[in-house]
Amino acid sequence: MNLDTQIRQYLTGQSAKAYHVFGAHSAHKFGQDGTEFRVYAPYAANMQLIGDFTGWEGWQMDRRDDGVWTIFCKDIPQGALYKYRTTTQEGRVIDRADPFAFYSELRPSTASVVYDIDHYHWNDGAWMAERGRDYKRYNSPMSIYELHAGSWQRDFENKETASTPEERENGRMLTYRELADRLIPYIKEQGFSHIELMPLTEHPFDGSWGYQATGYFSATSRYGDPYGLMELIDRCHQAHIGVILDVVPLHFVTDFFGLHQFDGGFVYESANEAERCTEWGTVLFDYTKPHVISFMKSSFDFWINYYHVDGLRYDAVSQLIFQHGDPNAAENDPGIWFLKNTNYYLQQTYPDVMLIAEDSSNYIKVTAAPQYGGLGFDYKWDLGWMNDTLEYLSLHPNDRNYSRHLLMFSMAYFYNDIFILPLSHDEVVHGKHTIVDKMWGNYEQKFSQTRLLYLYMCAHPGKVLNFMGNELAEFREWDENKELGWNLMTYPVHDAFNRYCRRLHKIGLEQRALYDTEYDPRAFRWLDTPGSQQTVFAFARRSADGQQTIACVMNFGLNPAQVNLPAVTGQWHELINTDDQQYSGSGIVNEGNVSGHVKLAPLSGCLLCNG
Incomplete structure (x- = not known):
């Protein structure tokens, strides 16, 4: 495809490979061999290339009629810094x-x-082939560990090489390769199947966690x-x-070194201030402009x-569905398109490849295909x-009798x-507050209910996602400048809580009734x-x-309980009990084969298997 066609596709919203052009x-x-620089800046009166190879003096770029500026330069070394x-x-x-x-210069520098x-050179051919056969993992186990790369663990032995005062105080951020060395064994030990990395697109402010970006093709x-990030993913x-x-x-x-009013005009955003600014002090992409669709589509394709x-x-999908994210406002037609x-x-x-929406709205058909009127997400x-x-677990148990709907309502719309x-x-x-600290009660009761929460989460239909530190029962809220509280172990x-989580994750990966029919209401x-x-719940x-049935039986009350399971062929046996002493419980468990009478301690639950 020639250059003119590629640029025309970009400008008309049809390109997903614009990173090959610009x-x-x-x-x-x-x-001669060299480097060609190309940028779209239709409103600029003039564009020059500057860099450490020019002594930061301007080299004149040529303008095409379509607003694209180019320059070819020989003898540009790898790692050279530049700007327009x-x-x-x-x-x-x-x-x-x-x-x-x-790639971008390390913040606070901006070249x-x-x-x-x-x-x-990739070495993941076997994984990529298997991924193609395991379509979207709908009928496979998936337990996701959400991760902020800069604060999972820190290096305290080499703090002198840190790039910020915060790092010198709280430990140096790990590199992608160092993260691979430490993270991969941990993920395998904990029983997670996937990691979810918070945004790695280049961003100027650590405190934005990557959600306020400048470089949509640049790994931070x-x-x-x-190549370090590629190695992490490869490994x-x-x-x-x-x-x-x-x-x-x-x-x-x-x-102002980024996309905002890039060439003095509004290339990526709306010229209308009411449609441009957000409550976070950021600027909205203007998807009424076809080239902006090409830009973001190409970014996704690139990663x-x-x-x-x-x-x-995808972050903040409800904001793309409704104007300003307000479900009572008009639909945001450009965002939906x-x-x-x-x-x-x-x-x-x-x-x-899975496409996942973080959407807080009740918009219908988020996970339906676009050709059937949906938004095209998989999850x-x-x-x-x-x-x-x-909310239910924050209530006093005596008040939970009147709030059963809080735990049961999810299955009314789940399918x-x-x-x-x-x-x-x-x-x-x-x-x-952290997850454990949201629970009602004293220290011991908080742990009992957090174990119960994760039992319910594991047994409930749907894939699961936990943020790093949840598996440690952190009481300190997450701070992007500090590593997790590993001393808690x-x-x-x-x-004991972490040992419980590890066992629960592995049950979720092993027991087929917990994953191979997750989205089948039958x-x-x-x-x-x-x-x-009224604080007792059970489902199968x-x-x-x-050939296999899993029963989840839970007691969210302060009194012991007994539940009679329905008769089935064969015996039930207990897979895990939140009150097991090895998990810091009181030791009320159901040993051996269970005929159908399940005993539960206060604020406890269990999973039982038949088949």
Whole structure:
């Protein structure tokens, strides 16, 4: 495809490979090898290339009629720093980072970096082939560990090499390769099948956690170079660990080295202030402009194509569905069109890659295909389940008798979409308390109920997601400048809790009734608990072949309980009990074969298997 056609596709919203056209690329022209720089800046009066190879003096770029500026330069070394010097129509001169840069200077510096991204040697062929056969993991186990790369663990032995005062105090951030060394064995030990990395697109402010980006094709240099991230993902795949990446299609930062008023005009955002600014002080992408659709579609394609990610989790989807995210406001037609257009393309091009919506609205058909009127996602976060469950567990047990609907309502709508059950980073920051600290009661009761929460989460239909630290029962809210409280593992109750989580995760991966019919309503039923208190719940899940049934029985009250399970062929046996002494419980368990009479301690539950 020739250059004119590629640029025309970009400008008309049809491109998903714009990263091959724009940015800095090796080229052979005029009988010489060099680097060609290309940028779209239709409103600029003039554009120059500046860099450490020019002494930061401007080299004039050539303008095409379509607003694309280019320059070919020989002898540009790998790792060279550069920017575009923009002269606006009003005569202002602003130096800009490259919107299509593959690598960026370490913050607080803001230059783009010339980087050859085409020559990493991948070793994950077996994983990629298996991924193609395990379509979207609908009928396979999936337990996701949400991770912030900069604060999972820190290096305290080499703090002198830290890049910020916070790192020198709290430990140096790990590189991508160091993270692979430590994280992969931990994920295998804990029993997670996937990690979900919070945004790694380049961003200026650590405290945004990556959700306010400047470089949509640039893996953040905080943790090393792009090949380092490729190696992390490659090694995860070789260890049979999937990798999901958070992406942010809604907005970008206003820092003037980035996309904001890029060439003096409004290239990526609306000229209408009411449709441009967000409550977070950021700027909305304007999806009425076809080239903006091409820009973001190409970004998503880039991360899948070059980094082999297994899924994309879209942030703040409700803001794209409704104007300003308000479900009572009008639908955001450009945002909806962007989602349908992009997801249709990705589903057709990468049918084995998962597309996940973080959507707090009740919009219908989020996980239906665009050709059937849906948005084209494969999964949606069930934020209703999360809010209702945590609200229920914050209540005094005596008040739970009148709130059974909070635990049961999720199954009334569960089959309307395809859900993931999230206990994410959003629930453990900004004064919301950590998961264990949200529970009603004293210290011991909080642990009893947190074990019960995770039992319910494991047994409930839907894939599961937990933020890092949840498995440690952290009481300190997450801080992006500090590593997790690994010292908690020296305390018996925390160590026992983590041992419980490990066992629960592995049950979720091993017991087929818990995953191979998750989205089949015929495989789930609530069980009657006659004579039991209102804080007792029971339900059953059946495997696809009908040969295995798992029962989840839970007592959210302060009194012991007994539940009679329905008669089945063969005996029930207990897989796990939250009150087991090895998990710091009181020791009321159901040993051996269970004929159908299940005893439960206060604030406890168990999983039982038949078949």
